[in-house]
Amino acid sequence: DTGVSQNPRHKITKRGQNVTFRCDPISEHNRLYWYRQTLGQGPEFLTYFQNEAQLEKSRLLSDRFSAERPKGSFSTLEIQRTEQGDSAMYLCASSFESGLYGYTFGSGTRLTVV
């Protein structure tokens, strides 16, 4: 097990295009989280899953954003009709049950919308 894996590492897209990111959590972790980080700021919570159930979505997650975790394993985050304001680092993390002892983050996907 090599930790949380995210693909792609970098994505450049034109405004208006759709993009999809993938996250593979640590295998025994049943919780999976998505965060977004912009330059000079700390990560901001977007959503999380317990197994395959999406239990909370932030107000930051507009209707252009959708996340799935089929079968409780990997997760995808899709952004439709990208805007320049979507440019950020998208971070995935996982934990076993509670997050009270912290998460393990993946390497992130850096999105640039041009």
Next chain:
Amino acid sequence: QKEVEQNSGPLSVPEGAIASLNCTYSDRGSQSFFWYRQYSGKSPELIMFIYSNGDKEDGRFTAQLNKASQYVSLLIRDSQPSDSATYLCAVILNDYKLSFGAGTTVTVRA
């Protein structure tokens, strides 16, 4: 009021000195408290967590928590150039959502 506030950097310390980072949080219900280190262009890496009042030491790092004052700190002793990074303070309410501060950038001068 932001949920988590950190002292604004950047913080520059000479090699071998102690770097002191501070953080305050607004929600008294916060349960656990974390320090993440983030190198430029990389993702955050958990270096310390604490949930009881007092000090917790791990190698050259000491985290301090004072729930009455809603204050968390991180001391880095014998600072090394490899400690140059942004340090993010985070708190957790409930058991799933981390709230992060904006981070303090530390530069260790050789």
